[in-house]
Amino acid sequence: MRIGLPLIIxxxxxxxxxxxxxxxQWFAPLLQPLTENGGPPVYVQSSLLSxxxxxxxxxxxxxxxxxxxxxxxxxxxxxxxxxEFLPLSRSLVNIGQTFPPVAVLxxxxxxxxxxxxxxxxxxxxxxLLPIFENTLTGLTTLPVxxxxxxxxxxxxxxxxxxxxxxxxxxxxxxxxxxxxIVISLATATIGSTVAAxxxxxxxxxxLQSNNLAFILQGGVVVAALAVLxxxxxxxxxxxxxxxxxxxxxx
Amino acid sequence: xxxxxxxxxxxxxxVALIAAYGLVAPFALFRANRIVQGEGRSLLSALPPSxxxxxxxxxxxxxxxxxxxxxxxxRLVTSFVVLAGLAIAIGGAATFLTPAGxxxxxxxxxxxxxxxxAAFALLATDSLARMRPTAWLRIAFLAAxxxxxxxxxTSDLWSGLSLMKEYVSRADTFxxxxxxxxxxxxxxxxxxxxxxxxxGIFCHRAARIRSVILNLLNVVQTIPSIALFxxxxxxxxxxxxTVPGAADLxxxxxxxxxxxxxxxxxxxxxxVANTVGGxxxxxxxxxxxxxxxxxxxxxxxxxxxxxxxxxxxxxxxRIVLVQNIGLxxxxxxxGGGGFGVFVFQGLGQTAMDLVLLGAVPTVALAFAAAxxxxxxxxxxxxxxxxxxxxxxxxxxxxA
Numbered sequence: 226m227r228i229g230l231p232l233i234i235x236x237x238x239x240x241x242x243x244x245x246x247x248x249x250q251w252f253a254p255l256l257q258p259l260t261e262n263g264g265p266p267v268y269v270q271s272s273l274l275s276x277x278x279x280x281x282x283x284x285x286x287x288x289x290x291x292x293x294x295x296x297x298x299x300x301x302x303x304x305x306x307x308x309e310f311l312p313l314s315r316s317l318v319n320i321g322q323t324f325p326p327v328a329v330l331x332x333x334x335x336x337x338x339x340x341x342x343x344x345x346x347x348x349x350x351x352x353l354l355p356i357f358e359n360t361l362t363g364l365t366t367l368p369v370x371x372x373x374x375x376x377x378x379x380x381x382x383x384x385x386x387x388x389x390x391x392x393x394x395x396x397x398x399x400x401x402x403x404x405x406i407v408i409s410l411a412t413a414t415i416g417s418t419v420a421a422x423x424x425x426x427x428x429x430x431x432l433q434s435n436n437l438a439f440i441l442q443g444g445v446v447v448a449a450l451a452v453l454x455x456x457x458x459x460x461x462x463x464x465x466x467x468x469x470x471x472x473x474x475x
Numbered sequence: 476x477x478x479x480x481x482x483x484x485x486x487x488x489x490v491a492l493i494a495a496y497g498l499v500a501p502f503a504l505f506r507a508n509r510i511v512q513g514e515g516r517s518l519l520s521a522l523p524p525s526x527x528x529x530x531x532x533x534x535x536x537x538x539x540x541x542x543x544x545x546x547x548x549x550r551l552v553t554s555f556v557v558l559a560g561l562a563i564a565i566g567g568a569a570t571f572l573t574p575a576g577x578x579x580x581x582x583x584x585x586x587x588x589x590x591x592x593a594a595f596a597l598l599a600t601d602s603l604a605r606m607r608p609t610a611w612l613r614i615a616f617l618a619a620x621x622x623x624x625x626x627x628x629t630s631d632l633w634s635g636l637s638l639m640k641e642y643v644s645r646a647d648t649f650x651x652x653x654x655x656x657x658x659x660x661x662x663x664x665x666x667x668x669x670x671x672x673x674x675g676i677f678c679h680r681a682a683r684i685r686s687v688i689l690n691l692l693n694v695v696q697t698i699p700s701i702a703l704f705x706x707x708x709x710x711x712x713x714x715x716x717t718v719p720g721a722a723d724l725x726x727x728x729x730x731x732x733x734x735x736x737x738x739x740x741x742x743x744x745x746x747v748a749n750t751v752g753g754x755x756x757x758x759x760x761x762x763x764x765x766x767x768x769x770x771x772x773x774x775x776x777x778x779x780x781x782x783x784x785x786x787x788x789x790x791x792x793r794i795v796l797v798q799n800i801g802l803x804x805x806x807x808x809x810g811g812g813g814f815g816v817f818v819f820q821g822l823g824q825t826a827m828d829l830v831l832l833g834a835v836p837t838v839a840l841a842f843a844a845a846x847x848x849x850x851x852x853x854x855x856x857x858x859x860x861x862x863x864x865x866x867x868x869x870x871x872x873x874a
Contacts, residue, residue, distance in 0.1 A: 307485075309484070309485050309486060310485065310486060312601060312604030312605050313486055313597070313600060313601040313604055315604065316600045316601075316603075316604045317597075317600070319845075320600075320842075323797055323841050323842055323845045324801075324838060324841070325800065325801025325802075325804060325837055325838065325841055326801065327801065327804040327805060327815065327818060327834075327837070328801070328804070328818075328834040328837050328838045328841075331818045331821070331822065331830045331831070331833065331834040332830075332831070332834055334822065334827070334830070335827045335830075407696075407697065410697070411696070411697060411698070411699040411700070412699075414699035414700075414701055414702065415699075415700070415701060415805060418808070418819065418822065419822060424699075425699065425701060428699065428701045428702045428705060429701065429808070431705055432701065432704075432705050432808060432809060437705070437706070437708070437709050440702055440705035440706055441702070441706060443699070443702055444698050444699055444702025444703065444705070444706060445698075445702075447697070447698070447699050447702065448694065448697040448698045448699075448702075451697035452694065452697055455697075
């Protein structure tokens with residue numbers, strides 16, 4: 226997936242997004258034509274900025290958890306002692322992505338109740354696959370010469386992992402995290418069907434009151450966030466990849 | 476006899492821990508009616524004493540066998556036998572716990588049942604993954620599982636369970652929504668394939684347009700599904716109102732039409748991207764050879780490029796189908812029908828059995844689709860295919 230935008234457009238999108246979140250009323254005349262029967266053009270039940278922050282918090286928390294588990298699992302199954310878990314881990318992570326997020330929400334609500342937790346679980350499960358697969362690729366495709374050199378200088382297994390393997394695999398791991406975040410940003414909106422505080426709340430309010438202005442502002446804010454975060458992470462990845470000096474087509 | 480730690484299977488340890496918790500957690504939940512909180516019943520009190528003891532013994536034997544390093548086939552059979560025992564026992568628990576003649580009482584599986592099920596499903600997954608079954612064998616396993624479940628459902632074994640009672644009172648709507656769900660998921664896939672594959676071929680040939688189209692489709696993927704459903708309501712009601720005959724075709728602002736179009740738009744990226752990727756991975760030699768024997772561009776495309784790119788294109792279809800089966804649940808929010816109807820109705824009434832009636836078939840469909848299409852991809856891929864890059868690279872779903 227590649228979303229390449231010239232820097233100037235990204236800056237404009239970012240500025241527009243921030244302005245809209247802080248001062249949504251300024252955009253009211255623009256959104257007014259989209260409403261019917263004098264409906265409100267801007268969502269006011271809750272501040273858009275605070276919804277955005279809580280949306281990002283849920284996505285961030287789920288991604289951090291998915292990263293810890295997926296990277297940990299990938300490290301485990303690439304060690305001699307954990308090789309036994311490789312087939313199982315692969316299957317489980319794949320199952321996590323096959324499980325529809327709405328079904329995860331539906332099945333976890335009885336255990337966890339309404340609110341943020343079912344959404345966190347759904348995003349966590351859905352986000353594991355890209356991070357796990359990328360980390361696994363990163364750790365298993367290291368040049369043999371590098372690994373032999375590390376062993377030759379008498380590094381212990383732990384030193385090899387932290388000083389050689391992980392730094393070299395880092396750009397790929399970051400790539401997995403990027404994919405996971407972009408998926409989660411959009412998926413988080415359905416969490417609002419089980420009362421999670423995300424931007425989905427605005428969209429659902431729009432669907433219920435037949436207000437296109439609400440649907441559009443919720444959707445566009447999420448899409449703009451996704452594009453901007455994706456671009457930023459892609460940039461970070463390239464910087465890191467250049468530093469690691471290992472030329473590998475991701 | 477001394478216990479040799481090297482003889483212990485590590486995955487088995489995980490299975491044993493989960494199963495041990497499952498043995499002490501409540502096996503079934505009893506509720507006086509559909510809405511109230513359930514009270515847990517342990518394995519031995521949820522079943523007739525004899526059946527309870529048999530199941531207990533079966534699970535313990537299963538745990539011991541899982542812990543030992545036995546041949547994979549033994550582990551697989553063990554997991555299947557215990558899972559079958561659990562399936563029979565939960566039906567028995569429902570009959571045992573429901574007072575005779577009481578139509579309000581509900582019995583549903585408790586956390587103990589789910590944990591035991593998860594533990595041995597884990598063992599089955601691990602055994603299957605280690606066996607590396609061929610594509611045909613995987614399909615055979617899936618068919619056998621489906622047959623076993625159908626057998627249980629058509630017998631009266633589970634009829635005492637609350638989920639089945641929920642189904643019986645909605646049997647007609649259930650199959651109607653099932654039909655809509657499948658129409659939405661597979662219909663939008665079919666249209667996306669019809670348009671996406673030619674578009675992919677076109678993109679492969681025209682490099683400049685390729686990045687524009689792929690960028691555009693990528694941006695579509697970042698729009699949350701519920702928003703895209705909503706955004707399409709307006710344009711489609713306009714089409715229905717102004718284009719003659721459109722309304723007769725069933726095109727309306729709310730309902731299936733916007734859901735269908737939204738699913739189609741999400742499906743386009745994997746279709747186009749995988750077609751482009753598949754065509755790009757065709758070896759240069761193959762193209763040169765085809766040109767050498769004097770094939771026209773069209774012949775080369777049909778006889779050389781498309782057959783070689785086919786497995787990658789098929790991977791795109793797999794991604795789209797699994798993704799669409801999940802996304803079609805959301806169509807219920809805009810009146811588009813599908814299994815989501817039960818999920819969202821159930822969430823609204825906090826009737827969890829109703830939620831399950833929608834969620835369980837959705838998950839089952841998604842899994843079946845994934846297993847079947849993965850097998851088909853493997854069957855079509857040439858045995859020496861080394862450049863299978865697309866599967867993970869393309870798995871970027873949105874919900």
